[in-house]
Structure formats: structure tokens, C-alpha cells
Amino acid sequence: MESSLIDPAAKIGRNVTFGHGVRVYGNVEIGDDCRIGDFSVIGHPSAQPDTAQPLRLGAGATIRSHAVLYEGSDIGPALETGHHVVIREQSMIGENLRLGNFSDIEGACRIGDFVRMHGYAHVGRNATVGDFVWLFSLTTLMNDPLPPSHLSDPVTIGDMATVCVNAQLMPGVHVGRGSFIASGASAHGIIPPGVIVTGPDGEIAGPVRFMMHMQSRTRHPWPRHFTDAYPTRVHDRITRLAAEIEAEAAAAAQND
Structure with a gap:
């Protein structure tokens, strides 16, 4: 002192x-x-x-x-x-953000509750990140569609989405609630809820509910097996939100 x-x-x-x-x-x-x-x-x-x-x-x-x-x-x-x-x-930031080493939030952002950002994450200006979102190391949320310019087309990420290591979220992308952006993927456009996005072209590979770790038989969406990583007082909130997202994803799949 x-x-x-x-x-x-x-x-x-x-x-x-x-x-x-x-x-x-x-x-x-x-x-x-x-x-x-x-x-x-x-x-x-x-x-x-x-x-x-x-x-x-x-x-x-x-x-x-x-x-x-x-x-x-x-x-x-x-x-x-x-x-x-x-x-x-x-920036407006909710409860219990965890922000990893060397990460930056570049201003005028809206960050929800219980968001987890691992090291070296970059959140471009004016981004919106929902509740219970995971951004793993080296993820980049861009906002300039014609760099360098004065244009701004910020990223929006819905509740409970997961963005894996070294993924790039292109300017203007809307990531649906509960979706999963795989490592190294480049996400763009409007991404429906509850889907997997892979590769440099941002292809939709299928629904998140089909993801499973074969050895342990652990399945996504992650609230099925990872709720204990959060305080007990928000477990019911997570369960309700996960149910909403699964219903939303099922409805979106039927409309395709």
C-alpha cells in the first residue's frame, strides 16, 4: 500500500x-x-x-x-x-467474469454472467457475449469488416456458446445460443443455436447434442456434466437455460 x-x-x-x-x-x-x-x-x-x-x-x-x-x-x-x-x-460486465492472462476487452462490450475467457483472448470493441459463455485461449472476436477502416460490425455470442482454441469470429457473426465453435474454425454469418462449426470455411457439422467423448461416454451440451463448475445457487438457472436452448435448437433444426 x-x-x-x-x-x-x-x-x-x-x-x-x-x-x-x-x-x-x-x-x-x-x-x-x-x-x-x-x-x-x-x-x-x-x-x-x-x-x-x-x-x-x-x-x-x-x-x-x-x-x-x-x-x-x-x-x-x-x-x-x-x-x-x-x-x-x-463495457458492461456481469457477475464473476474470469479473464485469463494477456486477454483484452476492447471497450463498449456487453459481457454476461459467469463468462470464462482463457489466456490471450481478444474481444473486439462493441462485442456482445451472453451468459455462461466459454472463450478458450487465442480466440479472436473481430469487428472491422475492411481493416483498417472506421467500419464496425461487432460479434454477438449467445448464452452457453463455446468457442475453442484459436477460433476466429469474423465481423458481424451471430453465434446462436449453445453452439460450439471448434478449434481453428472461422465463424461467420448467422449461426443457428446448438450446432457445431468447424474449419476455415465455418461449416456446420451437425448438432452439439451428437458430440461425445468416446472413452468416457461424456456428452454435450456441457450442462449435462459440468454444472458443478459453478456455484450451487446458479445450478437451477443453468438447467433452465440449457433446456430453453435445446428446445430452441430442435425448433431451428425442424425449420431448416
């Missing part, structure tokens, strides 16, 4: 701890029981200072070293980051 620079205008809750070399700007509200790691920057000034709003960081956050959180975002409780992450301004 002695080596940190905390603006006296910042609003800081109870039981908040700071590592060495932390910078907290004045336009910040930090909830109770947060831990801020070494050399992190909380409330970094926005590139658009005339429209800047406070950074609101919910209770129970764990911010690991060298994180940079810009002013102007509203982050729900129990954020957990890895090292060297960036969250830009004007």
Missing part, C-alpha cells in the same frame, strides 16, 4: 487490499473485499474524457498483477483476472 498511488477522490469499500505499485485514479468506485495485484492501474483515463463515467468495480474482485482497467466500465461482483489483462472503457 505504501508504494501505491491512490487518488483520495476514489471511493474504496471495506477490506480492499492493494499490492505494490498500484495506481488508482479518482474516477473509480471499488466494492468491498477486492484484492488489487501489483502494478495494476484502476480507472485509467478514457481516450474520450468528455464522456467518461466512473469505473465501478463490484465486490469480491481479484485483480492480478499488471492489469489495466479503464474508467467508464461497470463490472459486476467477483471479477477474477489473470496477469496483464486490459478492460477498456464503456
Whole structure:
């Protein structure tokens, strides 16, 4: 704490701890029981200072070293980051986002509850990510359809979708709820709910419910076998949402 620079205008809750070399700007509200790691920057000034709003960081956050959180975002409780992450301004983030090492959220994004982003994930500006979404390492959510340009066509990912390692979500793609983007796939266009997308052409390979690990006989969708990875209080919510998505996927398949 002695080596940190905390603006006296910042609003800081109870039981908040700071590592060495932390910078907290004045336009910040930090909830109770947060831990801020070494050399992190909380409330970094926005590139658009005339429209800047406070950074609101919910209770129970764990911010690991060298994180940079810009002013102007509203982050729900129990954020957990890895090292060297960036969250830009004007983002709305739900409960218990886990953001892996060297990942970045490039601002004006909408991130749901209990989202998991592994290391080196890149979320382009204005993206929308639903609840219980998984983004594995090196996934890229693009937004410029003619780079470099001033055009913006952000990505939308529905609830409970899974995006695997090194997948690319092209500008404007809408990933349906519960869909599965395979490793190395390039997803584009409108993707129905509950399907598997594979390969550089983003081909739909079939329904997610047909996916199975042969040795263990474990089947997707993942709520059938992975609900225990979340707090008990949200298990019913996961079950209801999974049932909605399976019904939606079945209806979409019948209409094809």
C-alpha cells in the first residue's frame, strides 16, 4: 500500500487490499473485499474524457498483477483476472467474469454472467457475449469488416456458446445460443443455436447434442456434466437455460 498511488477522490469499500505499485485514479468506485495485484492501474483515463463515467468495480474482485482497467466500465461482483489483462472503457460486465492472462476487452462490450475467457483472448470493441459463455485461449472476436477502416460490425455470442482454441469470429457473426465453435474454425454469418462449426470455411457439422467423448461416454451440451463448475445457487438457472436452448435448437433444426 505504501508504494501505491491512490487518488483520495476514489471511493474504496471495506477490506480492499492493494499490492505494490498500484495506481488508482479518482474516477473509480471499488466494492468491498477486492484484492488489487501489483502494478495494476484502476480507472485509467478514457481516450474520450468528455464522456467518461466512473469505473465501478463490484465486490469480491481479484485483480492480478499488471492489469489495466479503464474508467467508464461497470463490472459486476467477483471479477477474477489473470496477469496483464486490459478492460477498456464503456463495457458492461456481469457477475464473476474470469479473464485469463494477456486477454483484452476492447471497450463498449456487453459481457454476461459467469463468462470464462482463457489466456490471450481478444474481444473486439462493441462485442456482445451472453451468459455462461466459454472463450478458450487465442480466440479472436473481430469487428472491422475492411481493416483498417472506421467500419464496425461487432460479434454477438449467445448464452452457453463455446468457442475453442484459436477460433476466429469474423465481423458481424451471430453465434446462436449453445453452439460450439471448434478449434481453428472461422465463424461467420448467422449461426443457428446448438450446432457445431468447424474449419476455415465455418461449416456446420451437425448438432452439439451428437458430440461425445468416446472413452468416457461424456456428452454435450456441457450442462449435462459440468454444472458443478459453478456455484450451487446458479445450478437451477443453468438447467433452465440449457433446456430453453435445446428446445430452441430442435425448433431451428425442424425449420431448416
